[in-house]
Amino acid sequence: MQSLLGLDESELVQIVTGRGEPAYRARQIYGGIYQGRAETVEQIRGLPGSLHRGLGEEFEIGLPAIEREFRSADATVRYLLRLADGQTIETVWMPEPGRDTICLSTQAGCPVDCKFCFTALLGLARNLTAGEIVGQVLVAIRENRSAEERRLNIVMMGMGEPLLNLPAVIKATRLLTDPAGMALSPRRITLSTSGITSKIAELGCEPVRPKLAVSLNASTEETRERLMPITKKYKLAGLLAACRIYPLRPWEKLTFEYVLLGGVNDSDEDARRVARLLADLDCKVNLIAFNPGPGIDFRTPEPERVLAFQRILKRSFPCFIRRPRGRDIMAACGQLKRTS
Ligand code: SAH
Ligand code: SF4
Numbered sequence: 502m503q504s505l506l507g508l509d510e511s512e513l514v515q516i517v518t519g520r521g522e523p524a525y526r527a528r529q530i531y532g533g534i535y536q537g538r539a540e541t542v543e544q545i546r547g548l549p550g551s552l553h554r555g556l557g558e559e560f561e562i563g564l565p566a567i568e569r570e571f572r573s574a575d576a577t578v579r580y581l582l583r584l585a586d587g588q589t590i591e592t593v594w595m596p597e598p599g600r601d602t603i604c605l606s607t608q609a610g611c612p613v614d615c616k617f618c619f620t621a622l623l624g625l626a627r628n629l630t631a632g633e634i635v636g637q638v639l640v641a642i643r644e645n646r647s648a649e650e651r652r653l654n655i656v657m658m659g660m661g662e663p664l665l666n667l668p669a670v671i672k673a674t675r676l677l678t679d680p681a682g683m684a685l686s687p688r689r690i691t692l693s694t695s696g697i698t699s700k701i702a703e704l705g706c707e708p709v710r711p712k713l714a715v716s717l718n719a720s721t722e723e724t725r726e727r728l729m730p731i732t733k734k735y736k737l738a739g740l741l742a743a744c745r746i747y748p749l750r751p752w753e754k755l756t757f758e759y760v761l762l763g764g765v766n767d768s769d770e771d772a773r774r775v776a777r778l779l780a781d782l783d784c785k786v787n788l789i790a791f792n793p794g795p796g797i798d799f800r801t802p803e804p805e806r807v808l809a810f811q812r813i814l815k816r817s818f819p820c821f822i823r824r825p826r827g828r829d830i831m832a833a834c835g836q837l838k839r840t841s
Contacts, residue, residue: 504563504585505534505542505556506639507632509676516560522552528681530556535635535682538643540564565590565636567644577827581839582640584609584633588626590660591837592637594645595826600652603641605634606837607670608661613695615718615729617760617791617799619831619838620660629661631672638677653685657692657711660837664692664700675709687711693758698735701743714756714787715744719766720774728766737778744782755784758823760835761807762791763800772813785819792825792833 505513513527526548533545542557565582568589572578578594593604610623638655655677657663663670674690677683692711694701704710719725725732744755757779761767779786788811791801802810807822814820825833 502561502563502585503559504630504632505530505560506563506636507630507634507672507676509672510681516556517552520552520555526552531681534562535639535676535679536684538639540643563632563636564640565633567640570644571827571830571832573827573830573832575826575829577830577832578644579827579830579832579837580637580640580644582637584629589839590629590633590637591832591839592641592659593827593832593837594641596645600654601645602654602656603638604656604659605637606659606661607634607657607663607666611661612665613662613729613731615695615716615731615835617718617728617762617797618835619794619797620835622796623660623838625661628666629669631669631676634669634673635676635683638683653689655685655690655711657690658714658834660839662695662697664694664697664704667700667703671704671707671710674711678709688752691756693756695729695731696735696737696740697731698740698743701740701747705748712753712756713747714758715740716760717757717775717778717786718760720771720778724766728762741778741782744784749783755782757784757786758789759786760789760791761802761810763802763806765799767802767806767810769809769813772810776814776817779818785821786814787821787823788814789823789834790825792828792836794831794836794838 510531513530514524517526529547533539539545568583569581576596580592582590588609590606590609595602608628609626611620612625615621677685678687690711691714693714695716722737725737790807791799811820
């Protein structure tokens with residue numbers, strides 16, 4: 502069976518006209534999926550019986566199935582989702598007063614070998630399709646119905662490196678922001694990259710794109726190479742140069758994320774170097790204290806160290822400490838590794 506999820510309106514037009522139906526049926530199907538939240542072809546309203554039957558023989562909507570869910574004491578929920586070919590991925594739902602955030606995966610596993618990240622241990626199974634990316638949003642919203650009236654943020658910070666799956670990420674962003682689709686604001690969608698420099702300019706050329714966050718994680722080339730071996734290919738200097746020429750929209754700021762690893766990259770000197778590296782960028786910095794787990798040998802810094810690091814950066818930029826969400830269920834940053 503082929504999935505309808507992830508197809509844009511022009512692709513749906515081809516399908517319906519190929520069946521001798523008028524093109525406007527495509528809009529009905531599209532609206533039925535993204536606004537009507539149909540989960541089966543039969544649930545798409547207003548189609549003639551013949552089209553329902555014909556489509557139903559060849560197509561399904563194709564939402565991912567929930568294999569398991571894990572609930573944190575802080576109300577975060579981690580979903581282990583099963584895709585059509587049996588691959589599994591994770592999606593995290595983070596409710597907060599006044600707004601909800603969904604953390605999406607863009608790949609099954611990840612090919613980038615960051616030494617502090619649990620997803621890295623999986624390696625890459627495959628890229629996700631646009632339908633599998635938006636499917637995570639539809640499932641998370643369905644499971645948390647009250648969410649619909651609240652402000653929704655999307656972060657592409659789950660499993661995978663989004664810039665290594667850019668076409669599907671962009672297509673998913675278009676579906677999520679299309680007024681006839683999910684109608685979310687692009688200001689509420691953020692993509693985080695480990696620094697695939699060659700793709701940053703490509704992202705900047707897209708008229709519809711998420712906001713950009715870059716995982717900096719070190720203050721020197723040497724430390725970054727050790728923590729994120731991809732730095733050998735995409736040097737820190739080149740990455741920051743790409744950030745400097747990145748075409749920010751008038752309302753946009755770059756975000757840099759910095760994972761603090763006790764005794765490795767969390768000294769005052771590191772903080773001062775970060776301030777110098779980012780000096781001429783219009784940015785904010787999010788600090789993430791290392792989220793621990795089995796098999797990864799780093800230490801979470803003391804809260805006072807994190808605060809001292811923040812104090813230094815705050816002299817130069819807005820700098821926030823990310824509150825860990827769902828650490829107890831392995832749902833926090835870098836902890837996604839398909840545990841069941
Ligand atoms: N692949 C992308 C997005 C997913 S990772 C990227 O690397 O940016 C999301 C964030 O979690 C990144 O900033 C990453 O540096 C951080 N991270 C990875 N492992 C972590 C860990 N064990 N503790 C805290 N943050 C971690
Ligand atoms: Fe991949 Fe991001 Fe984890 Fe690095 S931190 S291995 S890029 S998911």
